[in-house]
Amino acid sequence: GQQVMQIPQYQHVQEGEDFTTYCNSSTTLSNIQWYKQRPGGHPVFLIQLVKSGEVKKQKRLTFQFGEAKKNSSLHITATQTTDVGTYFCVGYQKVTFGTGTKLQVIP
């Protein structure tokens, strides 16, 4: 079945450093979504990517969808303490959540 893996599982960064999480699917995806979950909270939608090679930006966040539509990445520039949380990708053909990357930002 479809599997979606994310790396790294955990990441500690100093405030101001950049951060990247990668999402890899075992099958070609129709689209991918990214969610953020704050500690003790629920997932909140960030963005959706549909087209092969698509790149979208939200302020300090840059999202990419691979050419083969089997991988994606989320890059955060100059992390802030408000970026703390777990970032999930969600792959669609059959909805599958990635394993998540937990980000800790050290002030």
Next chain:
Amino acid sequence: NAGVTQTPKFQVLKTGQSMTLQCAQDMNHEYMSWYRQDPGMGLRLIHYSVGAGITDQGEVPNGYNVSRSTTEDFPLRLLSAAPSQTSVYFCASSLEAGGLNEQFFGPGTRLTVL
């Protein structure tokens, strides 16, 4: 709009007990789903519904039942609770099925089975 609401927020059960986790949305969304979240495993789909009267199994349906008698409500029933069902349960809804709409999540129910 209240969005997606879930009750209760916390629950402790004994092995073998049954209970129903409630989920409601007021956004007139057709698609609703239940996930469980265990440490290090992301969210796994339990059951989903593409509209009133229609439900289907997700990745981990065993031990759970659902029904969708109205557009607004999508309760999840644990038939005979087991310690392996200790988890955080999230209900979500989106405008339509098909994966092209963002999912809105409820605040979650933290369930412990002793």
